[in-house]
Amino acid sequence: MQIGPHRIEPRVILAPMAGVTDKPFRQLCKRLGAGLAVSEMTTSDPRFWNTRKSVHRMDHVGEPDPVSVQIAGTEPDVMAEAARHNVDHGAQIIDINMGCPAKKVCNAWAGSALMRDEALVARILEAVVNAVDVPVTLKIRTGWDALHRNAPVIARIAEDAGIAALAIHGRTRDQQYTGQAEYDTIAAIKARLSIPVIANGDIDSPERAAMVLRHSGADAVMVGRAAQGRPWIFREIAHFLATGEHLPSPTLAEVRDVLLAHLEALHTFYGEQSGVRIARKHLGWYAKDRPEHSAEERAAFRAVVNRAETAQAQLALTRDYFDALIAGVTPEWASAA
Numbered sequence: 429m430q431i432g433p434h435r436i437e438p439r440v441i442l443a444p445m446a447g448v449t450d451k452p453f454r455q456l457c458k459r460l461g462a463g464l465a466v467s468e469m470t471t472s473d474p475r476f477w478n479t480r481k482s483v484h485r486m487d488h489v490g491e492p493d494p495v496s497v498q499i500a501g502t503e504p505d506v507m508a509e510a511a512r513h514n515v516d517h518g519a520q521i522i523d524i525n526m527g528c529p530a531k532k533v534c535n536a537w538a539g540s541a542l543m544r545d546e547a548l549v550a551r552i553l554e555a556v557v558n559a560v561d562v563p564v565t566l567k568i569r570t571g572w573d574a575l576h577r578n579a580p581v582i583a584r585i586a587e588d589a590g591i592a593a594l595a596i597h598g599r600t601r602d603q604q605y606t607g608q609a610e611y612d613t614i615a616a617i618k619a620r621l622s623i624p625v626i627a628n629g630d631i632d633s634p635e636r637a638a639m640v641l642r643h644s645g646a647d648a649v650m651v652g653r654a655a656q657g658r659p660w661i662f663r664e665i666a667h668f669l670a671t672g673e674h675l676p677s678p679t680l681a682e683v684r685d686v687l688l689a690h691l692e693a694l695h696t697f698y699g700e701q702s703g704v705r706i707a708r709k710h711l712g713w714y715a716k717d718r719p720e721h722s723a724e725e726r727a728a729f730r731a732v733v734n735r736a737e738t739a740q741a742q743l744a745l746t747r748d749y750f751d752a753l754i755a756g757v758t759p760e761w762a763s764a765a
């Protein structure tokens with residue numbers, strides 16, 4: 429798939445997830461096979477550009493090309509300025525968020541709430557596309573609710589405005605994350621557009637990725653929640669799409685090494701105190717479905733590792749846990765818990 433001058437290969441993309449797809453996670457997913465990794469949403473409000481959070485979100489040093497940065501907001505001029513600012517800070521693709529149902533975003537009439545106002549959508553897209561020389565992509569849902577599935581209208585507006593690719597999450601805004609994603613609306617849009625379409629929603633296995641591509645005719649798939657604690661899903665999907673065969677699951681030793689390197693990257697990127705805190709949710713995801721230990725042992729691991737206050741302790745406990753899994757024994761702290 430092509431987004432402007434950028435070849436997206438393989439056609440498996442990490443979805444933007446606030447609080448998840450920071451630079452360490454994007455780098456990891458790209459290394460493990462994602463053809464593109466979209467940043468967490470960055471605010472378009474310049475008053476917040478110098479906060480610690482925004483500075484981290486706008487840091488793209490060392491990130492593999494192409495760097496895609498998502499912006500959110502409601503004012504065409506402000507969004508245009510935010511796009512320029514992010515391009516100045518290394519963005520090679522600007523992605524506009526009209527897909528996020530988060531209250532914090534939607535109360536301010538941004539994210540997927542914007543889809544209710546088609547005229548405003550057109551003004552925002554035109555302003556951003558005209559403001560920057562890099563390709564601009566758009567992420568939407570299928571509509572506001574079951575009675576207002578206006579994604580096909582928004583898709584046409586997007587193509588006319590010069591949007592370079594369109595990602596569609598197969599749910600309406602009022603569904604939040606309930607029910608199942610549907611791909612019929614995505615198929616209908618793909619059939620009518622000439623720009624690349626990216627299908628998103630509930631893709632959690634190579635088979636599902638292949639089914640969604642077949643069903644929708646989309647040019648690529650986008651994976652969000654299924655990548656949490658499982659960043660190798662990108663190479664698994666890519667391999668299956670290319671060969672029709674399954675890659676073996678990563679060994680426990682590889683999972684341990686990926687996780688330890690991820691923790692170290694978080695500690696370095698955020699500093700020890702914040703890095704240790706932010707790493708906790710990733711640790712929970714990596715340990716979540718390990719079949720080698722009982723639910724009690726996994727819960728004991730989370731309880732112990734969540735108490736670790738230093739980078740060294742967090743790394744050591746994690747290493748011990750996975751070493752115990754590899755040796756097929758119960759870790760000492762789990763039997764003591």
Ligand SMILES: Cc1cc2nc3c(=O)[nH]c(=O)nc-3n(C[C@H](O)[C@H](O)[C@H](O)COP(=O)(O)O)c2cc1C
Binds near residue numbers: 468498528631
């Ligand atoms: C924790 C979390 C944060 C998210 N943040 C964003 C965001 O900042 N921007 C956005 O467009 N979508 C956001 N989303 C939506 C995802 O990009 C994606 O569309 C959704 O999770 C459906 O894909 P999935 O079923 O593969 O997870 C977020 C989703 C989650 C779970």
